[in-house]
Amino acid sequence: MGLLSGEALAPLAVAVAIFLLLVDLMHKRPRWAARYPPGPVGIPGLGNLLQVDFRGIPNCFRQLRCRYGDVFSLQLAWTPVVVLNGPAAMREALVTYGEDTADRPYSLSLEHLGFGPQAQGVIMACYGHAWREQRRFSVSTLRNFGMGKKSLEHWVTEEAACLCAVFSEHAGHPFSPKALLNKAIGNVIASLTFGCRFEYDDHRLTRLMDLIEIMLEESTGILPLQVLNMIPILLRIPGLVDKVFRGQKAFMALLDELVTEHRMTRDPAQPPRDLTDAFLDQVEKAKGNPESSFNDDNLRLVVADLFVAGMFTTSFTLSWALLLMILHPDVQRRVQQEIDEVIGPARRPEMGDQARMPYTTAVVHEVQRFADIVPLGVPHQTLRDIEVQGFLIPKGTMLFTNLSSVLKDEAVWEKPFRFHPGHFLDAQGRFVKQEAFMPFSAGHRACLGEPLARMELFLFFTCLLQRFSFSVPAGQPQPSDQGAPATLVTPAPYQLCAVAR
Numbered sequence: 001m002g003l004l005s006g007e008a009l010a011p012l013a014v015a016v017a018i019f020l021l022l023v024d025l026m027h028k029r030p031r032w033a034a035r036y037p038p039g040p041v042g043i044p045g046l047g048n049l050l051q052v053d054f055r056g057i058p059n060c061f062r063q064l065r066c067r068y069g070d071v072f073s074l075q076l077a078w079t080p081v082v083v084l085n086g087p088a089a090m091r092e093a094l095v096t097y098g099e100d101t102a103d104r105p106y107s108l109s110l111e112h113l114g115f116g117p118q119a120q121g122v123i124m125a126c127y128g129h130a131w132r133e134q135r136r137f138s139v140s141t142l143r144n145f146g147m148g149k150k151s152l153e154h155w156v157t158e159e160a161a162c163l164c165a166v167f168s169e170h171a172g173h174p175f176s177p178k179a180l181l182n183k184a185i186g187n188v189i190a191s192l193t194f195g196c197r198f199e200y201d202d203h204r205l206t207r208l209m210d211l212i213e214i215m216l217e218e219s220t221g222i223l224p225l226q227v228l229n230m231i232p233i234l235l236r237i238p239g240l241v242d243k244v245f246r247g248q249k250a251f252m253a254l255l256d257e258l259v260t261e262h263r264m265t266r267d268p269a270q271p272p273r274d275l276t277d278a279f280l281d282q283v284e285k286a287k288g289n290p291e292s293s294f295n296d297d298n299l300r301l302v303v304a305d306l307f308v309a310g311m312f313t314t315s316f317t318l319s320w321a322l323l324l325m326i327l328h329p330d331v332q333r334r335v336q337q338e339i340d341e342v343i344g345p346a347r348r349p350e351m352g353d354q355a356r357m358p359y360t361t362a363v364v365h366e367v368q369r370f371a372d373i374v375p376l377g378v379p380h381q382t383l384r385d386i387e388v389q390g391f392l393i394p395k396g397t398m399l400f401t402n403l404s405s406v407l408k409d410e411a412v413w414e415k416p417f418r419f420h421p422g423h424f425l426d427a428q429g430r431f432v433k434q435e436a437f438m439p440f441s442a443g444h445r446a447c448l449g450e451p452l453a454r455m456e457l458f459l460f461f462t463c464l465l466q467r468f469s470f471s472v473p474a475g476q477p478q479p480s481d482q483g484a485p486a487t488l489v490t491p492a493p494y495q496l497c498a499v500a501r
Helices: 002-027 057-068 086-096 129-144 150-168 178-194 203-219 225-230 232-236 240-244 246-265 275-286 296-327 329-342 351-356 358-371 403-407 450-467
Strands: 071-076 079-084 386-388 391-393 398-401 468-471 497-500
Touching (some): 057 071, 079 086, 086 403, 129 275, 129 296, 178 203, 178 275, 178 450, 203 246, 203 296, 240 246, 246 296, 275 296, 296 329, 296 358, 296 450, 296 468, 329 358, 329 468, 351 358, 351 450, 358 403, 358 450
Parallel strands (some): 079 398
Antiparallel strands (some): 071 079
């Protein structure tokens, strides 16, 4: 009986194998086209998945770039991917062909978090009406609530003062600044989204920070989200979704609590207090309009996008800034000298000071370049066939924008792998913009919070260095300036001493 079963199953197994091989060959058809970007040979079904180190993307892609050039291809399972490297290829794809590369690959993981196809937020939304509507709303609302204005500048400097007060409580003793920086920047986002700030010991703020940390860990776990979206059948494994998305589900539940509180205290007859109120106003106006993207699910996702993208990128950059100041005390002293000359010891820094502080501005830019917080950016997808650097990239191809290859391009930067503020200074010590400086990406999908991030980085950094001198704790070894690989690159854990000036 067992033998008969085996004989019966053999033709079925062969048929399934042939079917899978044909499907695999069908998905590889673009690679056979003339002038398709070169790339490593993969294995049937998995493509190059086993050849990509998702926990060490910059180094992995650097090696592939050396072998295949600035535009190379990968096959990740059945998903064709083209990786863009270097300033020329990046600008050609994202700026010259900005409209054609502005799409995003659809994220199947949103469905498993309970969201319908009409809810994609603003960062991962596919290019089209919903994205335009949400991007326009987010930019205009953030501007209305102070982005680029004195009102928001006041919020930031007030929060920086609160942060300095907490730093002072350590009285020069060693501590890790990471959690405090997260909470300070989190409060700026909370002011914009919920019209309030939390005390640093508030359990909800601590819970928010902890959950976002868990979400970042989930995104680069044993099964990174990129892999799960490319092999969606894995999401059907019983129990896997609950395990992989545990942090995301808990984070969304906490945001739901805050939004519910907002609904209870909101007065529709009064002007909106913050972005959440403004969104709820739009939800009311959109009732009965099936084409509108203003709905409760999108509210949750837009607020989540602003929290995750707007908070950790800036707080991690500030964490890098303090690390680099204790590793380069000469740079720290020169920044403090400029602060003393332009601002003085008592007055709070203002954005208007930046134009008279070229060295400090250069240091902040160099921190962003060296830290390379988001080495791979956010994936794009082509809406039409395009040609980049002489290679043809078909419609529907996923694009990885290797921002690390631009920020550390050896043909552009004098010392690409070292911290060197001179990258942004001319011979006379004046600040110089560099075309290859694109930590916020470029084109239609460039970071919408860039003006806010620039303001926060300058004001927090100058406030902290105006008040304190930072150093490596006595008896402790010099911390490493090599980041911990993840979706967002963080400094390795370190402590510092903050001594009042």
